[in-house]
Amino acid sequence: MLLKKKGQKTREKPQENCAIFGVTCNDLGYSVSHLLYHGLIALQHRGQESTGISILKTGGKIFTYKKNGLVSKVLEEKIISQYWGNVGIGHNRYATTGAVGFKSSLYMQPFHFKNNEIEFSMAFNGTIANFDEIKKNMDQMGRVFMTDTDTEVLAQLIGSIALGTEDWPEILKLTSRLLDGSYSLILMTSEGDIYAMRDPLGFKPLCIGELKSEQRNLYFVASESCAIDTVGGNFLRDVKPGEIVHLSHQKDIHSELVIKTNRTAMCQFEYVYFARPDSIIDGVSVAEARLRLGMNLAKNDPILKDLEIRENAIVVPVPDSGRSVAVGYAKEAKLPYAEGLMKNRYVHRTFIMPGQLKRKIAVKEKLNPIKSVVEGKDIILLDDSVVRGTTTQQIVSLLREKGGAKRVHLRVSCPPIISPCYMGIDFPTKDELIAGRFQNLYGEDYLDEIQKSIGSDTLLYQTIDDLTDAIGMNRNQLCLACLTGDYQLKSVQKLAELEKSIVKSRT
Ligand code: SF4
Structure with a gap:
């Protein structure tokens, strides 16, 4: 799970692995399956390969339905009406293809x-880094x-x-002490309780909400608060790192902080x-953080002092993810914001196409410069991140060659990504990361070399200090x-050390 398998292709952008959503209701005559559907739809961006739900039916039986496909395809009306119960959990999965x-x-x-x-059903977002070790021990105990x-x-x-022990908080407490990983987890028991647990370092988001009326009380747990908004619930709070929250359809919400760390x-x-x-994570509005990321980039941008460039410049996002940051940049720089790239929404999975040529065609299919907007202009191009650099290079070249842009100035809201992620995100290896590879090859001059490779006229990355400042942590x-x-x-x-030594031996 941690290292990519042979033949596996990683998307151009890192990809979050999963979404989780759970609902419990005190009204035994009410089915929560349609709420699971709406909650999972709101979390579709966190995983598109498969969807599943587990529902507790009257009598304490758990029924699970899961299939490959988007939420709207998998959870059809007939499934929603068939899976009927007052407690349920759901999951969207992003699978590492291959x-x-x-x-x-x-x-x-x-x-x-x-x-x-x-009997229980569990949905989980993250990765257990020491799962091999745990599996070995359990193999020895005869588990299959x-x-x-x-x-x-x-x-x-x-x-x-x-x-x-039959005490669920105790079971989860003991479990969490054996795990070394990044995880947000929800578990539904056959008694009709939902437990939500977040790892002690709180890598992945998880939050709870409620909807109380005269007829019934509903409690929700979700990867992101946007799902609670979608089902009409009120966001209560985030699950704290190291906390177990018990959502009971009979009692209320109870919680216990089981592991407290100093970071x-x-x-x-x-x-x-x-x-x-539109989500709020650990007290921070994601939209506002992105706006501040753009503003911080503009505050430190030397080209804004160049009057010739300023007078000819427009701020253009790479759609869709560069939009909020471009709005923040344009606001701070007091420059016009313009949509200079048209995105074809019907081209899917562009970036898993193998081979450089296919990738080039795929970028052209997906993005097209709007000539009337970009021609002759200094384009300040805002992107959320540069990962492998291949797509960014294509976009810069499209703007210049097809769109007729005078110059392209690339601004990146995430600082250079130099190391892989082993915390449950589908991520390129260090060798595939342009900043990681170039830092090894060129040392201090690696940013100049990235700019040359991408072909932009100037390049500015966010600093780590400005990133933390924008997030407010x-x-x-x-x-x-x-x-x-x-x-x-x-x-x-240990894994990171191993990969570092492999890259060094290649350079
Ligand atoms: S390594 Fe990067 S992508 Fe992975 S959890 Fe940490 S910040 Fe997120």
């Missing part, structure tokens, strides 16, 4: 676990695994711990790219590992 068996329902979630003693996923290892671990490691990429702008609250190479998880530190 991973063996990824189309099998065994690899989809929720993961339904049942043995003679216990059907997949090679950390999801199953986690479910089996929970199942094993449950042999010793957290919320993924900075959630604010830069992954999360929906300090370095001890965020994961910045892909920007610094400093990993917080012990099991990941």
Whole structure:
């Protein structure tokens, strides 16, 4: 799960792996499955390969339905009406294409676990970095695994711990002490309780909400607050790093902070790219953070002092993810914002096409410069991140050659990405990251070399200090590992060292 498998292609942009959503209602005559549908639709951006739901039907039986495809295709009306119950959880999955068996329902979630003693269903976003070690120990205890996923290892671990106690908070507390990973997890028991748990460093977002009326009370747990808004709920708060929250359809919400650490490691990429702008994560509005990222770039941009460029400049986003940051930049720079690139919304999966030529064609299919807007102009081009650099190079060349832009000035809201992510994000290797590779090759001059390779007239990246300032958190609250190479998880530190030595031996 952590290292890419042979033949596996990574998308141009890093990709968040999953979304989770759960609902519980005190009215036994009310079905929550349509709310699961709407919550999962709102979280579709976090995973598009498969969708699944588990519903607790009257009598304490859990029924799970999961299939490859988008939420709207998988959870059709007839499924929604068939899966009827007052407690349920759901999951959207992004599969690492090429991973063996990824189309099998065994690899989809929720993961339904049942043995003679216990039954539960679990949905999970993240990765368990020490899952190999846990699996080895459980293999020795005679456990049989059907997949090679950390999801199953986690479910089996929970199942094993449950042999010793029936107290769910205790089971989850003991589980969390054995895990080294980045995870947000929801678990539905056959008694009708939902437990939500976030890892002690809080890499992945998770929040809770409610909707109370005279007829019934509903409680929600979601990867992002936009899902709670979508189902008409009121956002209550984030689940704290290291906290277990119990949502009970009979009692209310109870919580316990099981592991407290002196730092957290919320993924900075959630604010830069992954999360929906209308979400609030750990108290920070994603839209506002992106606006400030753009403003910070403009504050430090030397080209804004060049009057010739200023008078001829327009601020153009790379659609769609560069928009908020471009608005922030244009506002701070007091320059016009313009849509200079047309995006074809019907071209999907552009960036998993193998081969350089196919990739070039795919970019042209997906993006087209609007000549009447960009011709003769100094384009200040705003993108959220530069990962491999190949697509960015294509866009710069399209603007200049097809659009007739006079100059292209690339501004990037994420600082240079020099190291891979091992925390459950589908990410290129260090060798594939343009900033990681060029830093090894050219040392201090690596940014000049990136600019030459991309072909922009100027290049400016956000600094890490400006990034943390825009998010409104300090370095001890965020994961910045892909920007610094400093990993917080012990099991990941070893992997990072291994990859570093492989890259060094190649350069
Ligand atoms: S390494 Fe980067 S992408 Fe991965 S969790 Fe940390 S900040 Fe997020």
